[in-house]
Amino acid sequence: MRLFFPPAQRFTVASRHRLAEAQLEQGLLDRAGKFALAALRREAADARGSVALIEQCQPQDAREWMMLGSACLEVREPAYDGRALAAFARALASEGDDTVRLRSLLGSARALMRQDKIAEAERPLAAAVALAPMHGEAAGRYGRTVARSDPDRAVDWLSQQIAAGNRCAAVLESWAGALAAAGRRQQAEAATGLDQFLRQSRAVAPPGWSSLDAFHAALAEELADHPARRPERLGSASVHSVRIDEPHLTGSRHMAALESHLETLIVAHLDSLDGNHPFLRARPAAARVRYWVLLSHGEGHQIPHAHPAGWLSGVYYLSVPEVIAGGSGSEGCLQFVLPERVSAPGRAIEGPTIRPQSGLFVTFPSHAHHRTFPYTPALGDTAPRIVVAFDLEHRDDG
Missing domain, CATH: 2.60.120.620 (q2cbj1_9rhob like domain)
Incomplete structure (x- = not known):
């Protein structure tokens, strides 16, 4: 296996964040620059500030609504979970590419899970799997959600995914978890492989x-x-x-x-x-x-x-x-x-x-x-x- 380390960085996230905030104060950021700053605010643990800036820009397309929903999820408060769900719905109703649609479906499921709407969360996850059948996060989250109500069904579905070649960590993690939830400890330990x-x-x-x-x-x-x-x-x-x-x-x-x-x-x-x-x-x-x-x-x-x-x-x-x-x-x-x-x-x-x-x-x-x-x-x-x-x-x- 060939290993590649990331190149040395010239600027830290914190320094890029400070520079962008100064440019915002001076009125030097265009619309794209403001959305880039919103992403930096999330990385700097200022999710509320990210939400505020995106809303100030008034989202206009699927990607921008998806970014707003993702920022709302980062706040981790019930009111913001509801706002995230609404933003993802706007993203899904707008014309966007499959990547934006997939991220919005996964985000919708996360918001519903935060509200303990487990059964409702299965629907966007099933749609995400239908959109991208071999996508690791989509398959892993779907399997993990199904396992909350029916571990054996989750085990069967995840086993089929693995047999089809979807063997990423998100799927194997959910497979081991579903086996454990079904009370099949020995098989769960074998799935983990430690x-x-x-x-x-x-x-x-x-x-x-x-x-x-x-x-x-x-x-x-x-x-x-x-x-x-x-x-x-x-x-x-x-x-x-x-x-x-x-x-x-x-x-x-x-x-x-x-x-x-x-x-x-x-x-x-x-x-x-x-x-x-x-x-x-x-x-x-x-x-x-x-x-x-x-x-x-x-x-x-x-x-x-x-x-x-x-x-x-x-x-x-x-x-x-x-x-x-x-x-x-x-x-x-x-x-x-x-x-x-x-x-x-x-x-x-x-x-x-x-x-x-x-x-x-x-x-x-x-x-x-x-x-x-x-x-x-x-x-x-x-x-x-x-x-x-x-x-x-x-x-x-x-």
Whole structure:
């Protein structure tokens, strides 16, 4: 498999956001520029500001109504869910391309699910699957929604999707969840594939560094005041954490070395994968490595989630407080889980648990649900836990 890391970025999202806001104040943005700023506001966790700007521009076509609906969903309030549904309805009633129509159908289903209208949400999802039968998100969401009322029907339908070649993470995630919801735990565990594909290894110092500790210390120093640091957005899997989505900037000192180090570790794990699981049959010939950094203290943790946009996911621990590394309970640990009931998110069947150590490298299928636990820092310990997380995403152009 060929791996491709994203190019170094010259400007962070935050800097582009500040520039666009200044241009708006000076009256320098045309209509297209205002919609671009609305998208930047969403990335900067200002969903209300995004909604306000789009409404000020008065949406005129299907794409603009779809953007308004998506921004409303980001606010995550009941009143905005209703506004999202209305915006998506306008988008679907307007003439738009299939991509806009698909995004609007999926958005409509999300808004209905937020209102606990599960049966109603099946209709736009079924329409999305009819429009794009092999679309991973559409199939995964449809299967997951059906599983809330009829897990066995969901299992059968998702199994047919997988047999037809739709083996992306979103579909495999929903397949495992539907099996768990149907009470078929052993099959759900086999669908997740952790017994075959969960990998752990300990890193050694990369070339040019006297020790792994020296390498980690240099990375931690750079990340401590990284210009792309930001709090986690509402609705993400991380809680009480700082995130860096653009670690590699043109002025970075050590991020290129980190990428080279990650590539060496990833390739070693890829070479060990073997079998006939649907996960392996979906293995891409070329993959984009999307990675980000999470920094957290005691209360920082991740709620149960998967990575539906990826194929293989993983974490590399740069810094782990001793209270975690030398502990005996679940505090600070990474745990894989199976959803106990699709209708009750948050309730989970516990699976393998991994105790973080500095230099530990872990990979797993992107469809595998996992979470982390908060911990109690030792007295006087102010150093954060620093984790590099990544997804290997399909790169169609090779």
